[in-house]
Amino acid sequence: MSEATPTPPSLPEKPKSRTGWIVGIAIAVIAVIVAVVLIIVNVTAPASSDSSKRVTVKIGTTEEAAPYWGVLKKAAAAENIDIQVVGFSDYTQANPALKSKQIDLNLFQHLLFLANYNVSDNADLVPIASTVVVPLPLYSDKYKSVDDIPQGAKIAIPNDATNQARALLVLQEAGLVKLKNGGTVLSTPADVEAGSKVTVLPVDAAQTAPALNSADGAIVNNNFALTAGIDPKSAIFQDDPKKSAAEPYINAFVARSADKNNKTFQKIAELYHTKPVQDAVLAESKNTAVIVQRPQSELTSILSSLEKTVRAAK
Known part of the structure; x- marks a missing residue:
């Protein structure tokens, strides 16, 4: 009977590395910090939706x-x-x-x-x-053309400074008034020369369309004309919006x-x-x-x- 093979002595256990649990703790700490930062950002920063x-x-x-x-x-x-x-x-x-x-x-x-x-x-x-x-049009419920408007007729125009001047220039172009020195973008009713065919009646721009009921004609801005149900095609005269003027x-x-x-x-x-x-x-x-x-x-x-x-x- 042969002798039993002797069992080799066991090696001592290798000491466990501490690196793993240190890394784990570090990751956990970082995760907590990131979570806190995200909460702060979500509370204080504008939403990005x-x-x-x-x-x-x-x-x-x-x-x-x-x-x-x-x-x-x-x-x-x-x-x-x-x-x-x-x-x-x-x-x-x-x-x-x-x-x-x-x-x-x-x-x-x-x-x-x-x-x-x-x-x-x-x-x-x-x-x-x-x-x-x-364009800035001239309307009339009484006359179908500029030529039909009689001497002394009354035409309502907007009374704000700039639309008033433009209205006067339109009336001058239509041959209904004559303005001092040919008129400018700042002309006023005071610039209408004596002997002009019509008299102008300055009224609030919003009242130019209603003025057609009493005046012989009126210069009415497009938005107020449309609001009043006036067909732009019924204008008897208007300026040319394509000109440099x-x-x-x-x-x-x-x-x-x-x-x-x-x-x-x-x-x-x-x-x-x-x-x-x-x-x-x-x-x-x-x-x-x-x-x-x-x-x-x-x-x-x-x-x-x-x-x-x-x-x-x-």
């Missing part, structure tokens, strides 16, 4: 019922911009509201109107984008000077010039409006020149 990026822009206008606003609002909503249209009953309210930050933009006026306001109210509102030029009457989105480069506002202006919105604008104006797309720098230059003219006349 799409809804948090939406902005609301208040735009003042005298034609809030115009259908194109719905088209523009829908286009803006797709860009995370919610447009809130703020209506004003007359032209004198929207600029002070913009200056005092009650609204963010306005869209109702041409450059000459803006120049007159800036000078008169020591303001620095600026155009950020052009929109349209709309129409530059002072380019309508524009207007902002405070500090917001002249606001990306959101510029996006709204860009959307205004997309085809769906433009089609709605033209339809609303019964195709009387002429779309204008001029660089902001040109609009600013025109405004500056008009402001100098207004100041010189003070």
